[in-house]
Amino acid sequence: MAMFEKILIANRGEIACRIIRSCRRLGIRTVAVYSEADAGAQHVRQADEAWPIGGPRPADSYLRGDAILEVAIRSGAQAIHPGYGFLSENADFADAVEAAGLAFIGPGAASMRKMGSKAGAKELMHAAGVPVVPGYTGQDQSLNTLSREAARIGFPLMIKAAHGGGGKGMRIVHRLDDFAAQLESCQREAANAFGKDRVLLERYIGSPRHIEIQVFADRHGNTLHLNERECSAQRRYQKVLEEAPSPFLTPELRQQMGDAAVQAARAIDYVNAGTVEFIVAPDGTFYFMEINTRLQVEHPVTEMTTGLDLVEWQLRVAAGEPMPLGQAQIAQRGHAIEVRLYAEDPEAGFLPGSGKLEQLDLPAPDAHVRIDAGVVQGDTVSIFYDPMIAKLIVWDEDRPRALARLADALRQCDVVGPKSNIAFLERLARHPAVVEGRIDTGYLDRHLDEFIGVTEPDAAVVMAAAAAHLLMQEAQARADAQANSDPGSPWALADGWRLGHAGRRPLVFLFREHTLSLQAQGHAGDYRIDFDGHTHEVHQAKLTGDVLSLRIDQQARRYQVRPQGDRLCLHDGQQRWSLAPVAAYRRAASADAGSDDRVRAPMPGRVVVVKAKVGDTVSAGQELLVMEAMKMELALKAPRAGVVKETRAASGDFVDADSVLVTLE
CATH class of the missing domain: 2.40.50.100 (RNA polymerase II/Efflux pump adaptor protein, barrel-sandwich hybrid domain)
Structure with missing residues (x-):
């Protein structure tokens, strides 16, 4: 079969934009589909052509296989790439695509159906000799039976939705008394997310690692793996940081898990890209979890360490070509790490956000930094879809250097509009559990206070720096106004206060939802700042571009200072502080916060x-x-x-x- 001339991308956001890039490089034309909410989205702007398919809710658009298939036929596409999420693991949709004479860029429907149920998948893998976690996968879903099986398995145990993934429909239960309530919650979430409420029970493995193996297979009988990705940094089963290679695996364990992943793929006659996920106990014992029958969100770390384009491989395999390389030719070079920038508020329980991206600063892509994004500054994060802003992927020769690259890349990120998780990711990247490679899947949930709401020991020093920056800006504004001889300028007023006057001036900032009051006096880069009962001497403050250098209490300090709307971000190279002058605070506080009624x-x-x-x-x-x-x-x-x-x-x-x-x- 010849390579496709035109494909339809049945997805949105960063994955649609990422697929478009690979297709453009291969000379393949792309057709985008979009909902009413995405009429101006980046994937619509970047594709060669774009077609509307319905309302803003996924059920009215991106989950409408009939509408997507109609567009594919009318546009003359020869294949459909489902990306991940939405219809990517829908066997009925894959069947419909094939029945219409188009190629589905993914595994066959039969393979999907074998993996569509976690329960059935476990039984199949057990029969194929792939290690599985002990538990219950039966059809009897009555409360009595599930409670009895839970008591047999023992606590703690995991309840999992039998159909689905992405951390939805999962609960850890520690006592039999809590089982019924947790089961009801899990079943309801599973029904809402996947349309089916069947669950399975598994023994809960304490302090486990989550390691997945990227597999690929073609229609010529070749199956191989592209090494592992570690995804142990998780919050409520949602992956937060992914890296390759895993700092935990030995060469022997890597070989064993790679062989098991290939064995699992062959057991279901797998074709195209997939991911075999394993849970790994502290002693290195590993168990099959599931096969994700699609490309994964974290596939860029595999691409960065192998030098391969996995979307290109998908296209070639779907077109009937053999895989470009064999197992012995798969190289692994350097270390790659991926984090996801979300519009969410970690301080408020990671509440997802939405709204216009008034400002979006991301590092410039180069050989060490990759940005996969579906939005740009000025776009809106919609309430209808996942609030991801961008994936940030870094690469370097070894893990310490890659972590340093990640810290530097995060330092360059800023979001104004909806709140973001950038500061949380910065704390994560420098946390000892991550730096030392010993984080497990439950660490973040057990120690979230180490990553959120941390009391900064240098808060007083940062406040002094912020006050000095504000006074310097005002002094510059005064000088500019005087130079322009503007009689309407407030600096031309003959009132009693000047920056150079010995009098004290009150300043108020909002810092982490608290108002902090200071007294400041001085001029020309030398100031005295009184804060929280202590006096701080600031000398030789100088602003060069966006870099503030100064001495505070005889210690040299350096901050990158960037505006964030009506707030100010100070970054010392390791962490950031976001402050707002009192005027901005009063505007925010004026909103009605409601009452206890x-x-x-x-x-x-x-x-x-x-x-x-x-x-x-x-x-x-x-x-x-x-x-x-x-x-x-x-x-x-x-x-x-x-x-x-x-x-x-x-x-x-x-x-x-x-x-x-x-x-x-």
Whole structure:
């Protein structure tokens, strides 16, 4: 079969843009599809042509296989690339594509169906001799049977949605008394995310590593692996940092796991790209978890360490060609790390965000830094899809250098608009558990306080630097106004205060939602800053471009200073501080935060279930509603004890941010 001339990309965001890049290099024309919310999205702008397929909700657009297939036929595409997510692991869609005479760029539907159920997959792998975690995968899903099996397996144990992935529909249960409630929550989440509520039970492996093997197979009988990726840095089963190679694996263990992954792929007659995921105990014992029958979000780290384009391999295999290389020719060079920049607020439980990207600063791509993004400055992070802004991937000759590259790349990142997880990623990248390569899948959940809300020992020094920067900027503005002889300038006013005057001036900043008051005096780069009962002497402050250099209490300091809307970001090369002058704080504080009588929607989304009704007596912290937004469930709880006066939403309703959903008497 000849290489395709035109393909349709049945996805959006950064993966659609990434596929377009490979196709453009191969001379393949691309067709994008888009929802109403994505009419101006980057994948639409970058593709050779783009077609609308429906409303903003995935169910009305990107999950409509019939609409996508119709566009493929009308546009003259010979193949469909599903990316990841949406229809990428939908066997019925793959069948429909093949039935229409088009190529599906992924595995066959039969292989998908074998892996579509985690329970069935475990049974199949066990029969093929691939190690699996002990547990229960039976058809009987009654509470009595599942409770009995849970008691047999022992605690702690894991409840998993039998259909799906991405961390959805998973719960760790530590006591039998908690099992029924956790099971109900898991089943509801699984039904909402995957349309099926079947679960399986597994023995929970303590302090495990999550290591996955990239596999590839063609239609000529060749199956191989492209080495491993470690994804042990996770929060609630969502991968946060991925790297290759794994700092945990020995050469012998790498060989064993690679062989097992190839064996697993052959057991289901696999073709094209896939990922075999393993959980690895501290002693190196490994167990099969699942096969993701698609390209993975973290595939760039494999590309960076092998020098291969996995999308090109997918296209060639789907076109009937053999794989370009054999197992012995797969090289692994250097070390690569990937993190994902999200519009989310780690300080508020990683609440996903949305809104316009007023400012988006990312490092310039080069041989060491790669950016995979589906948005640019000025674009909007939609409420309807995953709030990823970009994937940041770095490479260097070894792991310490790659970690240093990551820290430097993150230092250059800024997001103004929705809140982001950049500061969280910076703490993660320099944390000893990551630097020393000993993080396990539960570490972040157990020690989240080490990454969020950390008390900075240099806060007073940073405040002094911020005050000096503000005073220097004002002095420059005064000098510019005087040079322009503008009689309307406030600097031309003959009032009683000047920067060079010996008098003290109050300054107020917002820092991590706290107001901090200072007293400042001085001029020309020399200042005295009084803060929190202590006096700090600032000397020889100088601003060169965006770099502030100064001496604070006789110690030399250097900060990169960047504006973030009406805030200011100071970065010392390791960590960042974001501060807002008092004017910006007062604007933020003026918004109505609600009262203890109302439960508001923290963000736009859909109400999944309403658990309270008018007249109910509720206790403080009791769950009243469950919302779904940005691919996650949010439990909304009573702010105090009381009686429900009114409910203003029903299951299935879409609500705006700050909408009042429940009121108390």
